[in-house]
Amino acid sequence: MSKENNSIHPNINSGEITINFGEILRVLKSYYLFIGITAFIFAGIGAIYSLTIPNEFVATVKLLPEMDNRSSGSNLGGLKSIAGLAGVDLGSGLGSDLVKPDIYPNIVQSTPFLLEALQSNIYVQKHKKWLQVYDYLIAYPETPPLQIFSFNQSVQAPKKTTGIQSPKSTISSELIQLNKSQYYAVNNLRRRIKAEFDKKTGVIMISVKMTDPVAAANLTSFTQSYLTKYVISYRMEKVLKELKFLQDRLLDARKSYDNALSRLSTYRDQHRNTFLQVAKDQEKKLQYEVDIAFNLYAGLNTQVTDSKVKVQRETPVFKVLEPAQVPLQKSDPQRTIITLSFLFFGLFLSLIIVFFRSVNLKKLLSQ
Template structure:
């Protein structure tokens, strides 16, 4: 019976918090808490000043949504919208849907595309001259208000491998041979460039963040150009190959027709007054070859014109909603937020210290 009474008493125990005692404790340690807040705020301000200013340049594109493929009422457009969400509706699709827009971020981050960007030239406001993107990214960028030293070396790029000691036969012709300077520049580009796609509207947003606003805008424009060129080349590759093939066949069929017509005309000139059946049969044979060559030439000529129309139809259209602009205000760092954040961290640690200083842990742990 006593056990039941004890359980009932424990259930009826009320946990009370004495806010007055907590306020008095905090008041007695107010100087310590304020000193910690000020100290951490000062550390946060110093840290924020060691971070260089960053500027963002943004460009927005609207890709063409294909509506040619099967289904009534624009089923192809529905497939394209589904492709933005990574959903495949199946069915036949045209060559223009070879690359889904959700693959564009992978294309922008690919080494071959970034290597082409490194070769382009931009104007350096620091040196007052044109230089390649590779040279710009390889040199020390604009420093912070408080400069604690040079740019740290990328340890991931440092390597002792000497490619000049490797036999040329051991390296495939398809391999990319990048030196340390190019690897470091590509690494910086990958961390600075972000491509996002709005799955509802299909709008592509390309953003580049660097310490130089002019360079950020130029690189955004370059990547936008190379991205549209890459997608266009990929989606029209088959049509261009077909057009090139038909162009060669058209030239050959034209030469064959001209040769057959010349042979027939020469034979008629040499046998104008002959009435032998053998001569007539020979003339019929030559005329037959001319007709065949002409039919082949007209057929390939028609296919060649159709191929040119198909190439134009398969060429994607990218509408530039917002071109890249030079930022006039810095995008970061948010020095005031960093300072306030450090201040709250200081207050938090000071409160923990006060808690363990004033609370009797033996009574608290029972």
């Protein structure tokens, strides 16, 4: 008898669990209309939601910055290659005064740059006029294709309220204090401007996302100009200060030389027919002062010339590989992907509901 039972129910003793796909198909056939309607409703919600998002356009520019190896690579010469074989790194090859390209993304994300970018002008096609970036983000935000809600972004954006204010006497000139509208605009712009550095190719890519294609191209060009000027200013600040110092000292040396030469000429004119030894000694002393002043002036003049050459040599060079262009196609939102995502979510949700409400676990799982 036990053998008969085992032959009729072979899976009872083995403990194996099998899934009854017939039960699954039966439930799907019974509730296919509910599943299809739910997925269709969610797809419609996704399509409507995608239309409430304004179009975004991305403009990019690619730069090739200068990679300077004079200060480290060329001075070490073959010693660096030998040290490399021994596993010792003697430097990355960048000059000590050169801004590393890894820092460029931080520059375009800094608050001083963003505040200056907010004051720059961009051309907006929809309004057919030039606007400041600040006004465009706060007062003239782009509207989506479908406006369901009664409010828009301009209402959401805070007005020019001051917020917490401190007495001017307690704030250092180096500190930045933003009101609420400036804080909103800065954070909005920080999400729109990005810079990336490719360590393999050494290329800097600046991208700007705006709701207007021409505005995106304008702001990309401004960002490129600001970044190059910032790097050049940082790199040349020390060299230009040195040049200014030498030029000031050169003017002082020239005055000292002219005064010493004038004193010598006056003394000679006054003691032209004098044969006293005292007069000759005084003339030698004045001539010595003239020689010292001239040597100082000549030396400083040479240093000024060398410093001017150094300014030209040390000025960083940026090669534009791909200039900024007005984008022809929007980058966001990807309405098809959003709609499909909602559709699959609705499909998944409907299957979960059907499973927990209608599937008989005893029939589905058999042993």
